[in-house]
Ligand code: ADP
């Protein structure tokens with residue numbers, strides 16, 4: 001299938017969030033959030049610090065359990081609320097295995113080589129054989145431009161290289177969607193581009209993604225849609241280029257003015 005066909009696939013929703021609420025104790029952090037991403041779509045999530053972006057991403061892979069609402073990824077759906085029991089661990093694990101996540105701080109296993117980091121999930125979680133897992137890991141390291149670092153340890157890598165390993169490690173689980181939470185915020189400026197170009201490549205291959213990012217120009221160019229959050233609400237959403245170049249809401253305008 002061509003890249004175009006993947007990205008243009010009409011009508012299939014890959015991520016659906018409906019009326020999600022989350023409070024930590026008495027403090028509401030997500031207040032009735034709904035959004036959806038079609039298969040092959042890229043959504044960028046922007047907003048000030050503390051607006052709930054990370055909490056929303058964590059709800060998408062159920063690292064954080066919503067108080068209310070529905071989360072659906074592909075064919076896995078879960079409903080939360082006072083009338084619903086906590087999901088069983090087995091169901092949580094199945095759900096999470098469809099979602100790859102990349103964090104600001106890489107979270108590589110320091111005592112494992114690069115290739116072992118990438119193999120670890122397929123071997124221990126998916127039960128793949130070591131040879132098969134290693135072949136896949138090498139292919140993915142090749143994809144992110146780090147094949148020659150397969151036997152290096154994380155402390156020998158630059159931040160940009162670590163983050164590309166983290167992306168390969170997430171891809172090794174063959175997720176249906178990828179979530180990036182400020183994946184370039186901890187990097188020196190000269191290392192940002194190499195990570196963004198991997199994300200851009202994934203987008204062109206039709207990976208469904210949600211990007212929390214402060215790289216506004218990147219969000220405009222790579223994302224299809226953009227959601228601006230503030231204070232636990234979606235304030236404004238629409239085509240990425242329109243939201244970023246011509247926002248309608250005062251809060252969105254104020255936020256984006258910091259980037260010009
Ligand atoms: P963002 O990623 O947009 O900066 P977060 O989702 O990290 O926002 O945080 C939104 C709000 O929720 C903040 O006020 C934060 O302090 C609060 N919060 C996040 N996680 C927790 C938690 N585990 N316990 C209590 N409060 C939390």
Ligand code: MG
Pocket residue numbers: 053054055
């Ligand atoms: Mg955050």
